[in-house]
Amino acid sequence: MPPSPDHIRITVEAYLTRHPSERDALAALFITLTGERDPTSRNTFPSHVTCSAIVIDSNNRVLHIQHNATGKALAPGGHNEPGDKDLPGAALRELGEEAGIPRDALVPLPGFATVPLDIDVHDIAANPAKGEPAHQHVDFRWAFLLRAQHAVTLQTEEVGGYEWRSFDHSASPTVRAKLALLPAPLIPDTHRWENDVAATTAAPPSAGRRRHVAVIPCRWGASRFPGKPLVQLGDKPLLWHVHQRCLEAKHLDGAVVATDDERIEEACHRLDIECIRTGEHLTGTDRVAECAERLRADVYINVQGDEPFISPAAIDAVSHAMEHLAPGTLAVNAYTELDDAGAVLDHNVVKVVVDAEHNALMFSRQPIPYPHGDRPRYLRQLGLYGFTGTALSMFRHLPQGPLERTEGVEMLRFIEHGQGVRMLGVADEGLAVDTPEDLARADALLRTHTDRAISHFSS
Numbered sequence: 001m002p003p004s005p006d007h008i009r010i011t012v013e014a015y016l017t018r019h020p021s022e023r024d025a026l027a028a029l030f031i032t033l034t035g036e037r038d039p040t041s042r043n044t045f046p047s048h049v050t051c052s053a054i055v056i057d058s059n060n061r062v063l064h065i066q067h068n069a070t071g072k073a074l075a076p077g078g079h080n081e082p083g084d085k086d087l088p089g090a091a092l093r094e095l096g097e098e099a100g101i102p103r104d105a106l107v108p109l110p111g112f113a114t115v116p117l118d119i120d121v122h123d124i125a126a127n128p129a130k131g132e133p134a135h136q137h138v139d140f141r142w143a144f145l146l147r148a149q150h151a152v153t154l155q156t157e158e159v160g161g162y163e164w165r166s167f168d169h170s171a172s173p174t175v176r177a178k179l180a181l182l183p184a185p186l187i188p189d190t191h192r193w194e195n196d197v198a199a200t201t202a203a204p205p206s207a208g209r210r211r212h213v214a215v216i217p218c219r220w221g222a223s224r225f226p227g228k229p230l231v232q233l234g235d236k237p238l239l240w241h242v243h244q245r246c247l248e249a250k251h252l253d254g255a256v257v258a259t260d261d262e263r264i265e266e267a268c269h270r271l272d273i274e275c276i277r278t279g280e281h282l283t284g285t286d287r288v289a290e291c292a293e294r295l296r297a298d299v300y301i302n303v304q305g306d307e308p309f310i311s312p313a314a315i316d317a318v319s320h321a322m323e324h325l326a327p328g329t330l331a332v333n334a335y336t337e338l339d340d341a342g343a344v345l346d347h348n349v350v351k352v353v354v355d356a357e358h359n360a361l362m363f364s365r366q367p368i369p370y371p372h373g374d375r376p377r378y379l380r381q382l383g384l385y386g387f388t389g390t391a392l393s394m395f396r397h398l399p400q401g402p403l404e405r406t407e408g409v410e411m412l413r414f415i416e417h418g419q420g421v422r423m424l425g426v427a428d429e430g431l432a433v434d435t436p437e438d439l440a441r442a443d444a445l446l447r448t449h450t451d452r453a454i455s456h457f458s459s
Contacts, residue, residue: 002040003086005033006327007390008049011087011140013419014115014394025121029138040080040090047121047136051084051091052077054117054143054175055101056109061164062179063152064171065098068160073171075141087116091142099162100153101146109143113293114393117143118178141175210253210297212319214246217284218305220261224348224435229264229305231439234446236271238433239264241308241446243273248312251319252301258291282400283410285385289396292389299323300392304383308442309430314384317426322386329420330394332386333360333411336428338378348434350381350409352423360421363409382428385411394419 009030016023028047029039037044052075055063064073076098077091084090092103109117118141126134152162165171167179218229218239225231229239239257246255256274259265260281268275276294281287288302299322301315314334321332335352343349347365355361362368369376387395401416403409414421433442 002038002080002082002084005039006325007388008039008087009033010330010388010390010394011115012119014390014397015119017394017397018115022119026119026138028121028136040084040087042079045133045135047138048079049087050077050079050137050139051087051094052139052141053091053095054109054141055095055099055106055146056143057146057164059164061166062170062175063099064163064165065154065159066161066163068158073161073163073165075172075175077139077141087140088113088142091140092144098155098159100155101150105147105150106144107147108293109145110293112143114389115397116140118172118174120172120174141172210295212252212299212301212322213295213297214249214252214255214301214303214315215288215291215295216242216246216255216257216303216305217287218257218259218261218264219284219287220259220264225433225439228433229259230267231433233308233433233439233442237267238308238439239267239305240271240273242303242305242310243271245308245310245312246301246303246315249315249319250312251316253297255303256291256295257305258287260287284383285387285392285410285413286396288387289392292387292392297389300387300389302383302385302387304432306433307383307430308433309445310382310384311426311428311430314382314426314428317424318384318386321422321424322388325388326420326422329359329422330387330391330414331411331420332422332424334382334384334424334426334428335379336382336426338380343380344378348432348438350407352379352381354379354423358423358425360411360415360423362415363412364407365409379423379425381409381411382426382430383432384426 012026032039032044032047040049042048054075065076066073076095078094080090084093095101120139122137122139124135124137126132154162168176170176170179220227222228230237233241243255246252254274256276257268258276258278260278265275265277276291278287278290285302288300292300301318303310318332318334338344344367350363350365351368352363353361353368363381395413398413398417400413403416404412411421431442431445433439
């Protein structure tokens with residue numbers, strides 16, 4: 001099945017967060033995306049999507065292919081085919097067909113796994129012989145690093161030569177402009193380049209493409225409880241309990257801890273927990289977004305590292321909801337009803353209000369809604385979110401707004417930028433560990449669960 005209009009729209013929106021001045025140039029594409037026809041089909045007019053591969057070698061050069069039809073030296077690329085499941089995959093297929101470079105010889109340019117380096121619009125003249133009116137090709141240009149020098153084997157029916165050009169001599173002016181924005185030099189020397197590629201492709205030992213995977217963001221420096229992921233709950237660190245709840249979910253293909261701290265990374269290795277080391281980030285979801293660029297999956301479930309009793313059934317519910325996203329919805333966020341007055345007033349507990357379609361209207365650490373008339377129904381946002389890789393990329397490149405900065409609630413980033421967050425009611429009787437006092441309560445709850453399990457086993 002080819003990429004859906006919603007997937008393409010989200011990809012474009014993520015791109016436009018980096019290049020907002022280009023929105024008007026893509027107006028015809030947005031019109032196409034509102035129609036019923038496949039936007040990747042070469043028979044869709046007045047515009048349709050094509051894909052190209054910007055291949056960068058260890059000498060900071062870009063591959064250009066001499067196309068017989070036009071006589072121009074261009075990046076490898078062309079129309080999507082019915083078997084292309086995603087846009088970068090279409091670019092890689094075209095690269096393999098035209099230049100004989102296989103997929104496993106390349107890795108996405110860091111920061112561009114789910115967002116194209118460039119989107120350019122080409123006006124195509126009418127071709128009465130083919131029954132084609134004048135139309136546009138909207139070319140999504142995906143950037144890849146070549147792991148090592150690889151022979152170029154040309155498909156001579158369509159292409160007649162190739163060359164490697166420096167960034168400032170790239171044939172496309174828009175690609176030149178985008179390449180000029182990259183750190184210079186992008187790859188200082190071969191040894192450094194190999195190390196950088198290894199870092200960007202570092203993934204857990206079992207990392208093939210996964211369907212749904214849990215990512216548990218953990219940081220050391222929590223302001224209310226430094227070192228929280230490694231505090232002992234029973235005889236195991238807190239993060240271990242969260243990881244176990246994820247492994248108990250039935251719909252996930254594994255769970256990975258994401259951290260920027262070597263102490264947490266070492267603990268994961270000792271506990272045989274898959275771990276990805278990240279850079280520093282503003283929020284846990286930003287950290288998950290970095291992981292999504294290095295860990296291939298269809299859906300990423302962000303499970304907070306301080307929820308040791310999170311319900312595996314709730315995780316599965318979010319996973320299931322991600323397979324039925326409404327158009328324009330970028331994330332699924334679980335919630336549960338609050339019936340404890342103390343929790344309603346607790347600023348560590350994030351409250352949410354929803355509309356009639358269960359979309360989030362507002363998140364706050366204050367009690368919302370205000371009880372002016374009827375007794376309100378208070379809902380607690382759980383630290384349990386579902387995203388696609390494209391949605392995570394958009395999140396990472398959207399700026400924090402004043403509400404997110406004020407409340408310290410990351411899902412407000414989508415709300416402030418007009419993006420939909422679907423709220424999903426789940427049954428969960430867990431306890432978030434935000435403070436040392438919460439840890440004491442969690443320890444008591446763990447003992448209760450253990451006693452019940454022993455009693456059940458004995459009977």
